[in-house]
Amino acid sequence: MLTLHTAELLVSGPGRAPLPAGAVVVDGDRIARVGPYEDLAAAFPHARTRRWPGVLTPGLRVLGADELLERTYYPDDPYEVPELGADPISGEAAVEALKMTEARWGNSARRGTQKLLARGVVAVCGRFTVASVRTAVSRSGLVILPPAAYEEPPGLDPLAGRDTAGEAFHGQLEPGVVARFAVFAVADEAELLTQGATTCVATVIGGRLLHRRR
Structure with missing residues (x-):
């Protein structure tokens, strides 16, 4: 059509x-x-x-997607929000305390990819080592690109820190x-x-x- x-x-x-x-x-x-x-x-x-x-x-295009999806946890709303809050959880100690499993990483990545799609993202740069995360990203429709250098800590908004929107x-x-x-x-x-x-x-x-x- x-x-x-x-x-x-x-x-x-x-x-x-x-x-x-x-x-x-x-x-x-x-x-x-x-x-x-x-x-x-x-x-x-x-x-x-x-x-x-x-x-x-x-x-x-968002940079550092492996940081965003393999080292950041997105609480399951509404089930985990009363305990964990609504904001993404990052930092080695904070994530380690969650006692993550591969299945839980995959579920978190699915929620993360939805947040990226809601920001107009169609492509992500990163190297995914967790199989369930890689599967979640592939199934989302997002294009997976090789890692690219970045200076600022990666974030969900690919326009943050850009000089022009066209750079993203x-x-x-x-x-x-x-x-x-x-x-x-x-x-x-x-x-x-x-x-x-x-x-x-x-x-x-x-x-x-x-x-x-x-």
């Missing part, structure tokens, strides 16, 4: 000029066309249309590539950087809508 995603502003890649009322046509798991909404709506009159508020960009983009939006993009409820790329990735309203990977803000 063809799906036409359109937003108030389209930024198709790092350094590219923004396109007001831009759109992306997705055919299966790939991008078929990118351009002005009016042109694409006329060219694909039978496509299902999804209209989003804000800015549509390539999905984001994974790839570009163009015909023929796998459809991986996100939409953020902000006015432009500059506001995306200041407001952060929690403004995400939708995340698409392989043409599938894997996160949508209710």
Whole structure:
């Protein structure tokens, strides 16, 4: 099925000029066309249309994902929150006190990947050594990339510490590539950087809508 995603502003890649009322046509798991909404709506009159508020960009890439998913624990809400609190638990001593098992790491990683998808993340950099974590990440749809150097401690928001939002983009939006993009409820790329990735309203990977803000 063809799906036409359109937003108030389209930024198709790092350094590219923004396109007001831009759109992306997705055919299966790939991008078929990118351009002005009016042109694409006329060219694909039978496509299902999804209209989003804000800015549509390539999905984001997060660094240090092994630190985020193999050395950080995400409490199970609501069952563990009264005892552990809602915030992620990190630090060697704090995590060791939880007496983690591989199964528990896998469950935590699934919750962690949902948090990443809710921030427009489509790709993670890291080397996963816990089998259940690696499985959880693979099943989430996130692209696993080799480890990349980082200076700041890794966090769930891949825009934190960036000079431009484009530095966190994974790839570009163009015909023929796998459809991986996100939409953020902000006015432009500059506001995306200041407001952060929690403004995400939708995340698409392989043409599938894997996160949508209710």
